[in-house]
Amino acid sequence: xxxxxxxxxxxxxxxxxxxxxxxxxxxxxxxxxxxxxxxxxxxxxxxxxxxxxxxxxxxxxxxxxxxxxxxxxxxxxxxxxxxxxxxxxxxxxxx
Numbered sequence: 001x002x003x004x005x006x007x008x009x010x011x012x013x014x015x016x017x018x019x020x021x022x023x024x025x026x027x028x029x030x031x032x033x034x035x036x037x038x039x040x041x042x043x044x045x046x047x048x049x050x051x052x053x054x055x056x057x058x059x060x061x062x063x064x065x066x067x068x069x070x071x072x073x074x075x076x077x078x079x080x081x082x083x084x085x086x087x088x089x090x091x092x093x094x095x
Contacts, residue, residue, distance in 0.1 A: 002039065002090040003067045005057040007076070010083035017052060023075040034070040036061040054082070058090065 009017060031038055037060040044054035055076065061067045067087055071077060077085075 001061065001063065002092060003059045003061060003064065004088050004090045005055070005059060005067065005071055005085065006044075006088070007056070007071075007082040007085040008044070008054040009052070009081055013081045013083075014052065016079050017076065017081050020075050020079045020081065027073070027075055031059075031070055034061075034073065035066045036070045064089075 028038060028041065039058040039060055041055070041057040043052040044056055045051055046053050059067050059070065061070075064087065071085060071087065076082060
């Protein structure tokens with residue numbers, strides 16, 4: 001099953017995001033230990049097209065519990081970067 005993780009940064013989190021960016025990228029390099037596969041991911045950006053304001057993931061996983069465990073273990077979560085995280089099932093229709 002596919003799941004979308006939509007995570008919006010808390011106000012003023014950009015310096016913390018940048019300080020934890022390498023750890024976050026390293027974490028994403030092998031999500032298999034959580035039983036998930038990253039279909040696609042990347043930062044959400046402001047209207048200027050550059051300033052990172054959150055994260056979006058499309059995850060393939062057996063169920064929600066694996067996605068939640070994966071998300072909780074992300075260095076960005078541990079650093080308190082995200083203000084709001086929504087995990088929603090997703091049915092692919094195109095693409």
